[in-house]
Each structure stands twice: as C-alpha cells, then as structure tokens.
C-alpha cells in the first residue's frame with residue numbers, strides 16, 4: 001500500500017558481488033569477441049540503464065542500437081578523423097605515445113549503443129533541473145554507468161568512445177538538434193580484461209591517491225595532479 005520495503009544491508013555475498021563489479025569494470029577497446037550478444041541479455045543491460053536515477057524522474061535517455069557493420073564503419077571514419085586532430089594536441093613523446101593507444105572498438109564489437117539525452121523530455125520545466133540544465137546529461141551518465149556495471153556482471157565488455165565531432169554522428173544517425181549524444185558504447189563479450197585501467201597499464205596516467213581527493217571542509221589545491 002505505502003510502497004516501502006525493508007532497507008536491510010545486502011548479504012556478504014551480494015555486497016562482495018557489487019564491489020567486485022565496480023572494481024573490475026574496465027573500458028574495453030580491443031578485447032571484444034565477434035559473436036553476437038543474446039537479445040535477452042541486451043535487454044537486461046538496457047533495463048539496468050533504465051533504472052538509473054534522473055533529475056525530476058526525467059529519464060532523458062534513448063538507446064540507439066547499431067548492429068550494421070556499414071553504420072559502424074561510418075562512425076569509425078568519424079572517430080579516425082577526430083583522433084588525428086586529437087593526436088596533434090599533444091607534443092613530442094606524448095604524441096607518439098598517444099598514437100600507440102587503441103582508443104575504440106567500434107568495428108570489432110558486434111554491437112554499438114549510442115546513448116542520447118533528450119533535453120526537451122518532460123517539458124520546459126523539470127523538477128530539480130531549473131537551476132542546472134546540465135542535470136539531464138548527468139542523469140544520462142548515471143544510466144550509462146548502470147549499464148556498464150551490469151555488463152561487467154554478465155561477462156560483457158563496454159568501451160566508451162567520445163573522440164568524434166558530435167555533429168558527424170548526429171548526421172549519420174539522423175538525430176535532431178535538441179538531442180545530445182552522451183556516449184557511443186562498444187559492447188560485446190570479452191574473455192579477458194585488464195586488472196587495472198588500460199591507460200595506466202600503457203603508462204599514460206595512474207590512478208590518483210584517494211586520500212588526496214578527499215577534503216574535510218573547504219578547498220585544497222590539487223594543482224600537481
């Protein structure tokens with residue numbers, strides 16, 4: 001009647017599973033298998049995403065499922081063009097190191113999901129968004145993280161690609177102006193994952209010490225990071 005349920009802590013096994021998914025989730029670029037994912041599994045991932053929190057319960061997301069190799073090829077071309085531009089923004093050794101990084105799995109993963117944020121969903125005034133319009137995108141990112149963690153639990157790899165001009169992808173997918181692209185996700189089974197972020201494995205950047213990021217009150221400088 002009142003819709004309240006008990007909020008007891010999870011069992012130890014359940015808690016362990018939740019933290020295990022969080023700690024071993026990885027961004028996947030090259031480890032994708034080519035076999036297609038079962039539809040019921042994909043549905044579970046989308047349900048997980050759809051249960052994310054959202055500002056004013058706006059649920060601004062859409063999930064555009066891209067399975068055709070031809071479409072993925074066009075998106076890869078857009079990535080490739082943008083990646084050349086990105087590379088030039090680094091100098092010297094750093095540029096050479098960037099060039100060696102693999103930063104997408106668009107053609108290798110059997111499925112791509114373009115996750116968008118419809119800025120008009122729920123009408124012109126959305127509860128909680130009135131003073132911060134970016135909260136619609138924040139909500140969409142919550143959905144993406146839910147999907148990413150659920151995928152880890154299913155033995156499915158996810159790779160987030162953001163190296164492209166948004167308009168290039170919008171043109172390919174015929175996405176209207178008021179809808180933002182939040183993520184291009186490459187999705188597929190994986191047999192192996194790195195035990196730490198691949199960018200750390202490849203010497204690009206290390207995980208920061210948590211204690212340097214936690215302040216009791218007020219602001220402390222983190223300039224050297």
Ligand SMILES: Cc1cc2c(cc1C)N(C[C@H](O)[C@H](O)[C@H](O)COP(=O)(O)O)c1[nH]c(=O)[nH]c(=O)c1N2
Nearest residue numbers: 025026027029102103104160161162163197198199
């Ligand atoms: C908003 C956003 C955008 C991107 C990413 C992530 C996020 C949150 N990441 C993945 C990113 O590099 C990765 O999460 C970090 O390196 C940490 O590694 P793990 O995710 O822990 O494996 C990412 N990776 C990549 O190879 N190409 C990309 O374009 C992007 N873009």
